Amino acid sequence: MVREVSMFGGRAVMVNEKMIVSAGKTGDLLARVDPDCHDKLIERPEAARATMGADRDMGPGWNNVSAESVRDGETLAFWVETALDFNRP
Numbered sequence: 269m270v271r272e273v274s275m276f277g278g279r280a281v282m283v284n285e286k287m288i289v290s291a292g293k294t295g296d297l298l299a300r301v302d303p304d305c306h307d308k309l310i311e312r313p314e315a316a317r318a319t320m321g322a323d324r325d326m327g328p329g330w331n332n333v334s335a336e337s338v339r340d341g342e343t344l345a346f347w348v349e350t351a352l353d354f355n356r357p
Contacts, residue, residue, distance in 0.1 A: 276320075281348075286355040289348055295335030299347045302354040303329035309350070314343060329354075 271282050276298055280290035290298040298318055301309055306328035309315055314337030318330035331347075338344040 283352065283355060288351040288355055292335075295338070297333040297335075297338045297344070297347060299331045299333055299351045300355060301329055301331055301350050303327075305350075305354075306331065313337075 269284055273280050273282055275287060276290045276292070278290045278292040278298070280298075281288045287300050289300070292298060306317075309331055310317055314334045316332050316334075317328075318326040318332040320326055333343075333347050338347070
């Protein structure tokens with residue numbers, strides 16, 4: 269089941285009640301990914317460790333992807349697929 273909900277100050281896509289990604293108000297993307305892959309994924313130029321507010325680290329597996337990069341369909345598809353792979357039932 270796929271649905272859209274308000275979450276983290278944006279609109280999140282949920283698959284089987286698990287958040288896959290959330291589009292932020294500024295166009296950035298919050299992606300829930302495998303924590304074991306977190307360090308490798310934040311090496312990508314468009315990615316950073318996600319924070320809540322100015323100083324609360326969300327921890328491994330929560331990546332913020334820049335608004336500029338997700339305008340490119342290929343980059344957006346990469347992050348959605350990566351999040352979906354981790355969160356598949």
